[in-house]
Amino acid sequence: MKSDKLTFGILGGDKRNYYLAKALKNDGYEVKLCGFEKLSNMSCEVASALDSDVLVLPIIPFDKGKEVKSPYAEKTVDLSGYEDKLKGKKVFTGKREKFLSEFSGMEKETLSYSDREEFSVKNAVPTAEGAIEKAINSSDFTINGSKSLVCGYGRIGKVLSEMLRGMGSEVTVSARKSSDLAWIKLNSFQGVKTGYFSELEKYDLIFNTVPAMIFDEEKLKRIKSGALIIDLASYPGGVDFEKAKELGVKTIHALSLPGKVAPKSAGEIIESTILSILKEDDG
Amino acid sequence: MKSDKLTFGILGGDKRNYYLAKALKNDGYEVKLCGFEKLSNMSCEVASALDSDVLVLPIIPFDKGKEVKSPYAEKTVDLSGYEDKLKGKKVFTGKREKFLSEFSGMEKETLSYSDREEFSVKNAVPTAEGAIEKAINSSDFTINGSKSLVCGYGRIGKVLSEMLRGMGSEVTVSARKSSDLAWIKLNSFQGVKTGYFSELEKYDLIFNTVPAMIFDEEKLKRIKSGALIIDLASYPGGVDFEKAKELGVKTIHALSLPGKVAPKSAGEIIESTILSILKEDDG
Amino acid sequence: MKSDKLTFGILGGDKRNYYLAKALKNDGYEVKLCGFEKLSNMSCEVASALDSDVLVLPIIPFDKGKEVKSPYAEKTVDLSGYEDKLKGKKVFTGKREKFLSEFSGMEKETLSYSDREEFSVKNAVPTAEGAIEKAINSSDFTINGSKSLVCGYGRIGKVLSEMLRGMGSEVTVSARKSSDLAWIKLNSFQGVKTGYFSELEKYDLIFNTVPAMIFDEEKLKRIKSGALIIDLASYPGGVDFEKAKELGVKTIHALSLPGKVAPKSAGEIIESTILSILKEDDG
Amino acid sequence: MKSDKLTFGILGGDKRNYYLAKALKNDGYEVKLCGFEKLSNMSCEVASALDSDVLVLPIIPFDKGKEVKSPYAEKTVDLSGYEDKLKGKKVFTGKREKFLSEFSGMEKETLSYSDREEFSVKNAVPTAEGAIEKAINSSDFTINGSKSLVCGYGRIGKVLSEMLRGMGSEVTVSARKSSDLAWIKLNSFQGVKTGYFSELEKYDLIFNTVPAMIFDEEKLKRIKSGALIIDLASYPGGVDFEKAKELGVKTIHALSLPGKVAPKSAGEIIESTILSILKEDDG
Incomplete structure (x- = not known):
């Protein structure tokens, strides 16, 4: 057919x-x-x-x-x-x-x-834009001139770190693999090994994309006062949200952003992915 | 003293x-x-x-x-x-x-x-971020991959066009002076003379920073269906808002963004400007 | 006519x-x-x-x-x-x-x-590209990952600092006016007052665009070993070249770059400027 | 030990x-x-x-x-x-x-x-800078304002396309995989399937990183007059050099750039790679 x-x-x-x-x-x-x-x-x-x-x-x-x-x-x-x-x-x-x-x-x-890889890559865009919007909306400072940390250099981490830089933030990106850290550095970001955050107190905005408990009590205690953590990792996320509340650290667990932030783009991403699959099937 | x-x-x-x-x-x-x-x-x-x-x-x-x-x-x-x-x-x-x-x-x-020039320059940042936030929030598509038009290459136009590109939009900037158009081009934006928008139908996002009636009935009729106009020019702005409503063109007149979007940054901008004035006065 | x-x-x-x-x-x-x-x-x-x-x-x-x-x-x-x-x-x-x-x-x-402003703006491009080429050619390190200083935020300074960042350098820009320094900062460069270089020893690449003696003996003595100074200011430039030689600081006085680096583009810039003048004259 | x-x-x-x-x-x-x-x-x-x-x-x-x-x-x-x-x-x-x-x-x-992945990633930088230098040096136009094509979105293609954009070129990138093409698009480049170059006549600069015969007679005939092809693929490269000469298409086969362009950086890349290997070995 x-x-x-x-x-x-x-x-x-x-x-x-x-x-x-x-x-x-x-x-x-x-x-x-x-x-x-x-x-x-x-x-x-x-x-x-x-x-x-x-x-x-x-x-x-x-x-x-x-x-x-x-x-x-x-x-x-x-x-x-x-x-x-x-x-x-x-x-x-x-x-x-x-x-x-x-x-x-x-x-x-x-x-x-x-x-499909194609779907996940494209879907990283509305997710990252949703995170940017949260960062503007839910903080009382500008992204421009802020120091931000992006945990994880997968699809969302890659898109988000570029967007944050494009807005004028000074961006640090964390990863585990040495080849990822090489990419981070040559893309002119500061790089740090995930979990080994020596300067956690300097970031105004922290974005987590890693689906593992990264921001536990010890780390939350070192967060700068007034900073905002936006967790993009799917449930249960990478932040101890209860501890954060106790400690007065502002957090947002932002889920399912594509459908909320840009349903039209998200629908078009589904379309192009489905058509790709059907085309291959066809060929 | x-x-x-x-x-x-x-x-x-x-x-x-x-x-x-x-x-x-x-x-x-x-x-x-x-x-x-x-x-x-x-x-x-x-x-x-x-x-x-x-x-x-x-x-x-x-x-x-x-x-x-x-x-x-x-x-x-x-x-x-x-x-x-x-x-x-x-x-x-x-x-x-x-x-x-x-x-x-x-x-x-x-x-x-x-x-003070210094104040206006710095204040362009929270204004531009507020505009970005409105664009994410009030449209159903992503900035990344969109085509956008920024009218005016003053302080806000300069900051906003860079941020839009940083988010992944294909940006056209309009200006009147030939030296501004030269800057626009060498900064790798598409340039067009303000008012002479030959391709108005192609833009998904239109930002106006020019305090003059730019988007009158004739222009509004050419806007792409589903596009969003964000007017950043101070009252009365540069859009015929009534006509826009009649024609079903989505518009936002976004005013006083710095205080709304980033009161902390806005306060710090006031501080540094006041301290600069006092310092000069002092010297 | x-x-x-x-x-x-x-x-x-x-x-x-x-x-x-x-x-x-x-x-x-x-x-x-x-x-x-x-x-x-x-x-x-x-x-x-x-x-x-x-x-x-x-x-x-x-x-x-x-x-x-x-x-x-x-x-x-x-x-x-x-x-x-x-x-x-x-x-x-x-x-x-x-x-x-x-x-x-x-x-x-x-x-x-x-x-004409238009001519000077456009001509900054081949000048900046010539400077980039000298930096690649005459140093034994990459621009990517280097720390660079651009003195002056006029036309050439603006174009060159963006290009250096685009290549992956960590760029500091110097200027005298507080509004220029505000622009430098919001464009995400590090800013420093021209002449008041507190960290001169950290730069691998130094570009001067200011037509005044900036790099005198005192400053030359603080330059990092192995660093390269490229002076783009017209004769006599902004560097004490004799002292630099004595001190073993590598310098290049790069003049008339547009005609050397990109004669075709430079010729087209002359054309568009002349046609603009004639058009206005005509109107 | x-x-x-x-x-x-x-x-x-x-x-x-x-x-x-x-x-x-x-x-x-x-x-x-x-x-x-x-x-x-x-x-x-x-x-x-x-x-x-x-x-x-x-x-x-x-x-x-x-x-x-x-x-x-x-x-x-x-x-x-x-x-x-x-x-x-x-x-x-x-x-x-x-x-x-x-x-x-x-x-x-x-x-x-x-x-090592780490070595290849880092080594892409001096290679890309060497290519930029050749493009400035061996053409009579500026990269800024040019239209360029980068064939291949591997390590070198990724670094080079960002640098070209950073210099102000309008960059098209080619790849074969649909997920690579998705990345290319969301990184705001124009994307095209390698080999299926519908607009070959528009590019001023063409960079090849693909180790396969891409630019054969049929393609060479469609290259814009005055354009420059820089082939970065290792011997024998991806260009029919003999045909190119016959047809008057300007080509450069640029090999072993890291050692030529930036021996100090290249040496440091070897150092960090060797130390990484020894460290892992050690642990």
């Missing part, structure tokens, strides 16, 4: 899936949107959407049983009773495993777009 | 003046703060604050008569009856003229810190 | 004038080139070139008497005897005063393109 | 090894240098140097037999007859395999510092 003839059924999800539908339409695909009555009059019935060649569910697809998460729906989007319609379809979600455990036994192909 | 022995009385104002007081204290000056009962227990009586060598009022000093604007006061900060205490003092406000019209006839020296 | 019908006579000069002629031709003008026999077979007789509406001489026009500097000529380009042909013509050179002192008494209009 | 007590013998090599010796000395190690009579009076006998704990030979160690490449030696540095002294020593060179094929049968440990 040629990918440019494919029809898409988008079932549930937040604004990202709404913008995904719009992006696909703009690119000339036939799209059926289901579970968005509150947002759009494009929204149609479950059965109709399931007739499409490619189905897209939310990143984390189900609330309970086979009910699709659909915050903008007026009617429940429930897949119960429609299992047959899924056979032979390409079904995309963000988390392959959850979907499979629910629908085990069916013959079909599920694909996780969030496993 | 040596400037490092000076005592300061801060009377009224918003958080900027509060942080100004803190910054002066940190630098070893004796400071009396008046009109901040809601924010700090440092706050003292009008008479006591007026005994200081240097007095600082809010940027726009008075509400009505001789009542000082003081949103964080529990008691009115009224200078009536204290005119004598002002004699021979150095009195700082943001707007020289207003103060003088109120207190005409007194012998004293008023100084406007906002007339 | 409409500027797009103008004919140009280019008489003498170095490769910049050669590329000026090519650029004008590419833009559709009729051009006569004189004094470039060694470089091009386009070259024609003096009398013929002087028939044009607009005449362009070298930046510093004369060698002796009325002989035009023309390093690429096989025959002398001598204006003697042709004075009448100059009457009523627009004559461009880089230095207004020298030309006038030679040809005093004639009725005509001479115009110095190098007086 | 504690790594900070180690003694080093540097045998032969170019200026990089000379600066390696100086760097080790500065860091407090005992160093014996052999084969540098023309450059330094520190130079000692082969036998004496071989008494050290750690031996460093040139990147490509031998000229013929067991004679070490030593362009700055007055006496041949020949290891014949000293094989016993190598036993149990740590011997570093740039290419593990060559050394081993020569000395097969000996009991010892050879280590190649150039296999």
